[in-house]
Amino acid sequence: MAAIGAMPEINGFRQQSRRSFVTLILTILTSSQSILIVWSKRAGKYEYSVTTANFLVEALKCALSLAALVRIWRKDGVTDDNRLSTTWDEVKVYPIPAALYLVKNLLQYYIFAYVDAPGYQILKNLNIISTGVLYQIILKRKLTEIQWAAFILLCAGCTTAQLNPSSDHVLQTPLQGWVMAIVMALLSGFAGVYTEAIIKKRPSRNINVQNFWLYVFGMIFNAFAIMTQDFDAVMNDGFFHGYSLITVLMILNHALSGIAVSMVMKYADNIVKVYSTSVAMLLTAIVSVFLFGFHLSLAFFLGSIVVSVAIYLHSTSKARR
């Protein structure tokens, strides 16, 4: 994966196949991520500090980007595009996505006062709409009417696929819950779209350098999170208390998917990312039938049909441009 993005000049076909490749990788990593979460929940409660795991994810991504860079330097030498040193002008915007995610994660603790966990899963689909709106506003790239129709279908289809007999509770969410859900969707959408804006602003800059700086700020913000939320637990029980094989696999998976997300931002866009994670959600459910004996509901089938039509509409609309 590290070699991707090493050549500045490529033709349309290679660009397209690279886009498909990073999207496929992201889809596979995201669905295996959810499967790991189900597995870890079955194995027992989280015993480790989530903040330390998040910090390690950022550190691992940083290390992987650096390793990729070393390989590139050896092959191509150090150039203006792949040198690690940076300017204040380039780096000043890099902390913003990490800061937005931090605020969103902090809000996450408070929203559960108004919505239960399955209800929150349903409300998270608002991310799809907020990403579309902010993509159009911030990146100033217009989605066609058919693409918007497809995006609304994607949101409705994903929500339908996740329906269960208790989902109607979501409609009783108090106003504060709705406001928080919308604010969180906007923060998450803004962080994603802003990351794309940062990465795309310098198209010739090597993605591994861009990732390195993004993840450095990710480490700093997560270190802050450890200190404010899990300082006592880490001091008393140690940084790695409660870690298991699943924890290590989850950290590895999160790190790789994080890099895949960056690649999708560089070579495709946030819209592709949203489709990719939606398909991953459906894949996870199907794989869970075989792994954990889950049952698929009629709502899941209907939601999958709607998501499939959304993907079809998005792709035909693209081809017509």
Add this chain to the structure above:
Amino acid sequence: MAAIGAMPEINGFRQQSRRSFVTLILTILTSSQSILIVWSKRAGKYEYSVTTANFLVEALKCALSLAALVRIWRKDGVTDDNRLSTTWDEVKVYPIPAALYLVKNLLQYYIFAYVDAPGYQILKNLNIISTGVLYQIILKRKLTEIQWAAFILLCAGCTTAQLNPSSDHVLQTPLQGWVMAIVMALLSGFAGVYTEAIIKKRPSRNINVQNFWLYVFGMIFNAFAIMTQDFDAVMNDGFFHGYSLITVLMILNHALSGIAVSMVMKYADNIVKVYSTSVAMLLTAIVSVFLFGFHLSLAFFLGSIVVSVAIYLHSTSKARR
């Protein structure tokens, strides 16, 4: 309504507005029909023979068509297009839709051995797909890819809107149940598309004459149904036993919607009819909230969004042709 279709030559705008008008009327009649059914169920069980009511619906439609024709004869005189007399060549196909509906209604008694009533409501959405397939095969008019996508969405959206916590039982329907549901969907779709083929085959022929002959055969087939199914009840308790105000309103409504369906077949098509009845289903649910204090589920909202997008896609795709 009877005056509609009196002039053989009209311009595109009048054609469009007439199409919209009959579609609107059909939507309103179909949704009030379902509300009457809910009302009659609340008022108590059906005490009357359904076959006699069906016979009266056909008789009333026949009478209304004849009344419309008398008005037209007085205004325009008797012409080749509006004379009641017919040829064997014209009339020989008219019994086919009535016969198909009869077979479908007979099957309806047997499918409940495999599926419960709410499950049957869900399976009835297969009608949407069967109508689309038969429309394309029999009437040889091609739906565009976007229109097909919209039609699949319409089917998925309607089913989603009707989901309830027990809907998953449908997935346990035995194979015989599925086969019967598909056969019934094909019969119903075939009857609809064949009626359109009959009506459209002679575009200049007055719709009221065409309706008259369709309904004459409807009366004959329903008289047959009374004799085979409710002969004893009618002989012992009388033809009108158990009739109430609601029964009369339902017969009136069914007759008017039947005529509206014919008008939609003449001036629009089966595809428009399917959209119209789907929107009627959603309208019924919304009106029932106010009339009967029903609650709308999250699935209903999601289904309505998908149906709305389907209508939007169908209409934009039409405009582009």
